[in-house]
Amino acid sequence: MTRVVRFHRHGGPDVLRIEEVEMPHPGPGEVQIRVKALGLNRAEALMRQGRYIQTPRLPSGLGLEAAGTVERLGAGVAGFAPGDAVSVVPPVSMERWPAYGELATFPMELVVHHPDALSFEQAAATWMAYVTAYGALIDIAGLGRGDVVVVTAASSSVGLAALQIARRVGATAVAVTRTSTKRMALLAAGAPHVVAAAEEDLAERLKAIAGPDGVRVVFDAVGGPLFGPLAASMARGGILIEYGGLSPEPTPFPLLDVLAKSLTFRGYLMHEIVGDPARLAAAKAFILDGLAAGAFRPTVARTFRFDAIVEAHRFLESNEQFGKIVVTL
Missing domain, CATH: 3.40.50.720 (NAD(P)-binding Rossmann-like Domain)
Structure with missing residues (x-):
């Protein structure tokens, strides 16, 4: 069983619940990650409120950004091995591939080996921005x-x-x-x-x-x-x-x-970028080059523990942050 964050009705931060679920193995072309850090985004607050461009079936998971280590590989995945340190380009659907959990699964084309100079917290604050x-x-x-x-x-x-x-x-x-x-x-x-x-x-x-x-x-x-x-x-x-x-x-x-x-x-x-393989590859190359050169450095506003996900979402809605709010596991 794996702890994940879900919500059973739309509303404020208090609708978020940490629950234990059975986590399926990754499917073909998917990578399962042992999550070390999550990046919070306004899109997640909007989906929780029922105001996002996607209306999920309830109960629903949540989250777009994660960093951690590779746990399991689905069939056909190449270029990754268990234990690799990785971070995730946000998927098109966070209902299909939610990030808020001890384990999270993503399509392999969205999983990136992040530079050694980045902490897990910084890596989780990188790709959406x-x-x-x-x-x-x-x-x-x-x-x-x-x-x-x-x-x-x-x-x-x-x-x-x-x-x-x-x-x-x-x-x-x-x-x-x-x-x-x-x-x-x-x-x-x-x-x-x-x-x-x-x-x-x-x-x-x-x-x-x-x-x-x-x-x-x-x-x-x-x-x-x-x-x-x-x-x-x-x-x-x-x-x-x-x-x-x-x-x-x-x-x-x-x-x-x-x-x-x-x-x-x-x-x-x-x-538009994530859904086009050529444009996504160009984006990854540009960003990784900037990170390696030290020209890009994500700003972490504040970190919260996973058990404080409700408090983290309250801070997200306060508009007081400077940079990315990160949740650690």
């Missing part, structure tokens, strides 16, 4: 030297990964955060510019930073009223990539700016 940011900034937007990119929700794990990726390719990043509370931490994390959207004129600040050419790329997790000032600061032919929707307010469409500047507004999920 860096694949998400890579897919938007590099794969879709083609971010490069001389570009200006705006990163909203910059203190999130994805936002911090985006700042590191921008620096890696020679782009200038502008970290946008709600208030100035996290300004010093963002500057210390390497953000060249920080703008507090609730305290400053966002459009004017972005125009002053970007100069006459404007902002070519916006990487946004918020939506809502920010769309107006973001569009106003963008360069002709610029692209806004939306991957979140954190704002509870309506999102107005900045029609005049979109028309006048030939802007592209695009929705994005990391599933």
Whole structure:
């Protein structure tokens, strides 16, 4: 029997239960992992609440990111052996491949030998953030030297990964955060510019930073009223990539700016990368290269023990974290 986290009804963190279940052996092409650390993501809170893009059958498991050691191999798996230290690129379905448990099973193409320099906690904080940011900034937007990119929700794990990726390719990043509370931490994390959207004129600040050419790329997790000032600061032919929707307010469409500047507004999920073998291989190579060079370093905000999963989810919903929340086993 294996301890896993499940929920039998949608709701707040208190619906999470640690239960003992019979864990089946991995199927063909699957790798079973003895989990050492889990990375928490907002998608998991949304699925627990019944607000995610996937509606699971109940009771359901949960979780997208894990790091640990290989326990068992399914038929046809090559390149891994029991005891190997690995981490996991988030799967398309956390209902099918949930991570919250002492054992977790994933498709072999999503399992990665992580660099020795990473702890299990850091490895569990890596793949969601860096694949998400890579897919938007590099794969879709083609971010490069001389570009200006705006990163909203910059203190999130994805936002911090985006700042590191921008620096890696020679782009200038502008970290946008709600208030100035996290300004010093963002500057210390390497953000060249920080703008507090609730305290400053966002459009004017972005125009002053970007100069006459404007902002070519916006990487946004918020939506809502920010769309107006973001569009106003963008360069002709610029692209806004939306991957979140954190704002509870309506999102107005900045029609005049979109028309006048030939802007592209695009929705994005990391599933685009994970579901395409060639794009996934390119993402892995880019991220592993950055990790090996020391250019990428995941930020762990706080760690919790597995038995404190409810408390960890409460902290996830507090929006107080800077970086990734990690649960250890």
